[in-house]
Amino acid sequence: MPLALYCHLxxxxxxxxxxxxxxxxxxxxxxxxxxGILAREVEQSAERERDxxxxxxDTVYFGGGTPSLHSPEQIAQTLDxxxxxxxxxxxxxxTLEANPGTLTLxxxxxxxxxxxNRLSLxxxxxxxxxxxxxxxDHTADESREAVNLAREAGFSNLSLDLIFGLQGETRExxxxxxxxxxxxxxxxxxxxxxxxxxxxxxxxxYEGGLIEETDQDLDADLYLLAHEVxxxxxxxxxxxxxxxxxxxHSRHNSAYWNGTPYLGFGPGAHSFDGKDRRFANxxxxxxxxxxxxxxxxxxxxxxxxxxxxxxxxxxxxxxRRKSGIDFQECETTWGIARTVQxxxxxxxxxPRLRNLSDTHxxxxxxxxxxxxxILGKLYSLTVQS
Ligand code: SF4
Numbered sequence: 001m002p003l004a005l006y007c008h009l010x011x012x013x014x015x016x017x018x019x020x021x022x023x024x025x026x027x028x029x030x031x032x033x034x035x036g037i038l039a040r041e042v043e044q045s046a047e048r049e050r051d052x053x054x055x056x057x058d059t060v061y062f063g064g065g066t067p068s069l070h071s072p073e074q075i076a077q078t079l080d081x082x083x084x085x086x087x088x089x090x091x092x093x094x095t096l097e098a099n100p101g102t103l104t105l106x107x108x109x110x111x112x113x114x115x116x117n118r119l120s121l122x123x124x125x126x127x128x129x130x131x132x133x134x135x136x137d138h139t140a141d142e143s144r145e146a147v148n149l150a151r152e153a154g155f156s157n158l159s160l161d162l163i164f165g166l167q168g169e170t171r172e173x174x175x176x177x178x179x180x181x182x183x184x185x186x187x188x189x190x191x192x193x194x195x196x197x198x199x200x201x202x203x204x205x206y207e208g209g210l211i212e213e214t215d216q217d218l219d220a221d222l223y224l225l226a227h228e229v230x231x232x233x234x235x236x237x238x239x240x241x242x243x244x245x246x247x248x249h250s251r252h253n254s255a256y257w258n259g260t261p262y263l264g265f266g267p268g269a270h271s272f273d274g275k276d277r278r279f280a281n282x283x284x285x286x287x288x289x290x291x292x293x294x295x296x297x298x299x300x301x302x303x304x305x306x307x308x309x310x311x312x313x314x315x316x317x318x319x320r321r322k323s324g325i326d327f328q329e330c331e332t333t334w335g336i337a338r339t340v341q342x343x344x345x346x347x348x349x350x351p352r353l354r355n356l357s358d359t360h361x362x363x364x365x366x367x368x369x370x371x372x373x374i375l376g377k378l379y380s381l382t383v384q385s
Contacts, residue, residue: 001274002058002089004255007038007078008266010065010285013102016135017201018194022268022283023065034285035074039081041265041292046085048297052273053263056087059252060094066122068098072110079115093251095120095159100138100146108153118157119150120190126180127173130166140180147184157248159188164222165214166194174222178229187248191226191241193219220369227365238322240368257317267298276305311338312379319371324355324362338384345381349374 011026011034026034046053060082062075075096082088095118096111111119125131126140150158160181164174181189196206196213205211214222227237235243239257242250255262261274268283282288282300291298305313311334318325331339346354346361353367353374367374 001054002255002260003053003055003086004252004260004262005057005060005082005086006252006262006264006269007060007062007067007082008064008264008269008281009034009038009062009067009070010267011069012064012066013069013099014135014137017205018134018197020195020197020200021065024285026069031070032074034289035070035077037289037292038078038266041288041298042078042081042085044292044295045263045265045298049263049271049273052261052275053271056089056092057082058089058092058260059255060088060092061252062096062116064097066099066102067096068102068107072107072114075111075116076114093118093157095250095252097122098146100142103146103149105149105153108149108155112154117155118159119155120159120161120188121146121150122161123181124161124163125177127177130163130169130173130177133166134163144184147186157188158184158186159190159250160184160186161190161192163192163194164226165219167211167214169214169218169222171221171225174225175229178226182229182233187245188250189230189235189243190250191223191243193223193241223369224365236322237365240320240371254321257321259314259317276310278303278305308383311382311384312375315342315378315382316375319363319375320368322362324360327359327361338382341382341384342378345378348381349377 008022010021010023011031012023014025015023060079062078067075079094094115096116097120099122121143123143123146124134124136126143128140131139147158147160162177162181164177194214196203196211202211206213230243231237235245237243238249239253242253244250259274262272264271264281267281267285267288269281270278271280272278279299279302281298282291288298314333315325325342327339327343330342342361346356349367353364353370355362355364363371363374
């Protein structure tokens with residue numbers, strides 16, 4: 001059974017007010033000491049989760065935070081720790097998230113040498129207005145420069161992240177972001193529709209009426225505009241928020257959507273055993289470090305899914321994919337009765353929101369935009385007594 005490995009490197013130069021990930025500004029020396037702790041957690045978790053997390057590792061993902069704040073030597077040290085416990089599949093996809101302004105030609109070359117073969121660049125926008133609102137610490141020129149340097153260093157698999165749906169955003173501004181991204185010819189593009197998470201400054205400003213959410217119709221319009229522009233340029237819209245050139249789907253994220261087991265390291269990282277157990281590491285650097293030092297488990301929350309929750313989870317991740325649900329696979333996994341229920345439930349959706357054939361069920365682009373409402377309906381129509 002293949003395995004996906006995830007390392008959460010939680011440090012950022014400064015904190016973006018919309019960000020809901022676990023992250024911190026590092027103290028002096030902390031980037032280095034953290035990597036030592038992380039390597040110890042890898043060793044301890046490898047032992048603890050040995051029953052199911054055997055591998056080989058098909059993908060490794062360094063997410064954050066801003067993993068590119070770490071030196072290539074620190075990334076190499078982490079990869080060595082993983083290699084010591086897992087065999088890597090041939091051609092394993094190894095991704096590092098990076099921000100413009102944290103990369104040099106030298107560091108990029110060193111990252112290639114240590115095994116990173118895919119970069120995910122958090123550009124977010126080329127509009128200086130949007131970058132300012134998002135409080136990003138880089139400019140559009142630095143974004144272009146980061147892509148050019150990555151190409152020069154030999155990276156042939158680049159993903160760019162873009163955000164849409166900010167207050168005051170227009171079709172023209174978003175269209176400009178999309179065109180700028182296309183001009184850099186990335187292999188993969190991920191889009192993020194801005195949300196106002198409760199615990200973030202944006203969430204508080206929104207609650208206090210200081211900023212306004214974009215109108216739902218405009219959000220939908222921007223989402224559809226991206227679909228039109230990117231698919232016309234030859235990108236496949238293969239998942240709700242992700243586009244790729246042929247052969248460049250994110251293998252790591254696909255593992256999440258396909259139900260592949262994954263094991264996460266670092267504070268706040270999540271894991272899934274591929275069946276019914278999910279767990280999350282403690283989201284607190286100090287306590288995480290203490291537990292590793294005392295060889296205690298860093299797992300803070302654990303969920304054992306009952307059959308209905310497992311079903312809902314299975315349904316929701318598969319409907320994120322363009323390929324959707326294969327009824328034959330559904331029948332093998334969940335039985336005939338549940339498959340018939342699902343087929344009938346899918347039939348009851350408005351045709352503009354779903355693609356339905358004898359063998360497959362998936363959501364249309366319009367359906368993806370209202371995915372949560374659709375899932376609520378499907379869950380209620382497919383409860384097993
Ligand atoms: S750089 Fe990324 S992880 Fe860090 S605060 Fe900003 S959005 Fe969050």
